[in-house]
Amino acid sequence: TGKQEQGVxxxxxxxxxxxxxxxxxxxxxxxxxxxxxxxxxxxxEFHRFEFSVSYTTRQPREGEQHGKDYFFVSEDEFNExxxxxxxxxxxxxHGNYYGTPKEETLRKLAAGKDILFDIDVQGAGQLHxxxxxxxxxxxxPPSRGELERRLRGRGTDSEATIAKRLAxxxxxxxxxxxxxxxxxxxxxxxxxxxxxSAYLAATLSPSCHPSLVNSIMKGWRNNG
Ligand code: 5GP
Numbered sequence: 693t694g695k696q697e698q699g700v701x702x703x704x705x706x707x708x709x710x711x712x713x714x715x716x717x718x719x720x721x722x723x724x725x726x727x728x729x730x731x732x733x734x735x736x737e738f739h740r741f742e743f744s745v746s747y748t749t750r751q752p753r754e755g756e757q758h759g760k761d762y763f764f765v766s767e768d769e770f771n772e773x774x775x776x777x778x779x780x781x782x783x784x785x786h787g788n789y790y791g792t793p794k795e796e797t798l799r800k801l802a803a804g805k806d807i808l809f810d811i812d813v814q815g816a817g818q819l820h821x822x823x824x825x826x827x828x829x830x831x832x833p834p835s836r837g838e839l840e841r842r843l844r845g846r847g848t849d850s851e852a853t854i855a856k857r858l859a860x861x862x863x864x865x866x867x868x869x870x871x872x873x874x875x876x877x878x879x880x881x882x883x884x885x886x887x888x889s890a891y892l893a894a895t896l897s898p899s900c901h902p903s904l905v906n907s908i909m910k911g912w913r914n915n916g
Contacts (some may be wrong), residue, residue, distance in 0.1 A: 712900040714801040716823060717741070717891050718809040720816050720868070721831035722861030724843040726877045730831065731810060733884050734891070742800050744809045747773065750788035781811065781818035786856075792819065806895075813864045820870070827894035829887060830871040833861065834878040 717734070721727035735741055747763045749770050758764050765773075770789050774782055782791030792811060800807050811819070813830075820828055833839035839861060843854045868874065873890040877883040898904075 708901065708904060709895075710804075711903070712804075712895060713902070714740075714803070714805045714807065715894055715897075715900060716797075716801070716807045716809060716819070716826035717894070718811065718816050718819060718826065718828045719831065719887075720811065720813050720829070720864070720871070721877075722833060722839065722864050723857050724839050724846070724861070725831045725833045726880060726883065727810065727831055729880060730877070730884055730887055731808065734808060734887065737888065738806070738891075740804075740806045741808045742805045744792055744797060744800075744807050744811075746790050746792055746811070747779070748788055748790045750786075750790075780822065781815040783812050783814040783818070785812050790815065806891075813867045817867070817870070825897070825899050827873065827891055828871045829873045829875060829890055830865075830868040831883070832865065832868075832874055832876045834876055836862075838878070 719727055719731060731743075735743065745759065745761070745763060747765050747770060749765060749767045750762075752758070752762070752764050756762065756764075767789065770791065773779065774789075774791065778793060778795075779791035780794040780797050782789060784790075790811070792809065792815065797807060809816070809819070816828055833842070836858065840854065840858060843849060843857055849857065872894070873886070875883050875886045875890070894900075
């Protein structure tokens with residue numbers, strides 16, 4: 693019956709999804725563009741994601757946990773790791789160092805996890821150099837005026853910091869031409885919709901399904 697057929701095709705779908713390889717989803721966004729909220733939504737909806745925990749030399753903020761938000765390390769330790777090739781990418785952002793552990797990333801991908809990265813544009817470019825597969829998304833603010841309003845509205849930054857963040861946003865946007873997707877966050881629900889579409893589209897890449905065609909072709913001749 694139609695119902696049974698639907699059941700069969702659903703379980704096949706689940707199997708296809710289960711058998712695909714993991715991908716990286718890299719989210720870059722100037723501060724104030726709503727990246728944190730979008731990230732939270734993705735992690736809530738798609739349980740296959742693991743968040744990439746970076747190493748940083750900056751001080752922990754209140755409520756941040758070592759090993760969950762970041763691995764907080766000294767500058768000496770960071771430099772040692774960097775020289776030993778420990779990082780898949782690293783960058784200096786606002787006077788602190790940040791880096792993504794390479795082995796951990798490869799281990800998660802091999803285990804079929806999708807990895808969500810919140811890294812800056814320089815780091816995203818480096819990662820893209822060695823890991824083309826995946827989805828690199830840049831979130832754009834609707835306008836300079838709107839970004840300024842949002843940064844002010846947070847009430848956490850001084851005027852000098854706001855000016856610095858605006859200048860940084862401009863610099864980052866000038867480097868954003870190579871990303872796979874640009875999403876303007878003028879409406880959060882719509883931006884989220886576009887983000888999940890970009891991610892889902894990336895999971896359909898043949899490179900995520902190395903044996904899919906073969907497994908379908910196996911039963912081809914006898915109509916299986
Ligand atoms: P925060 O100190 O506010 O947590 O992060 C500051 C900036 O550093 C953000 O733009 C964030 O995306 C970036 N960042 C965090 N971790 C990494 C990382 O491992 N590599 C790079 N390149 N940037 C990072």
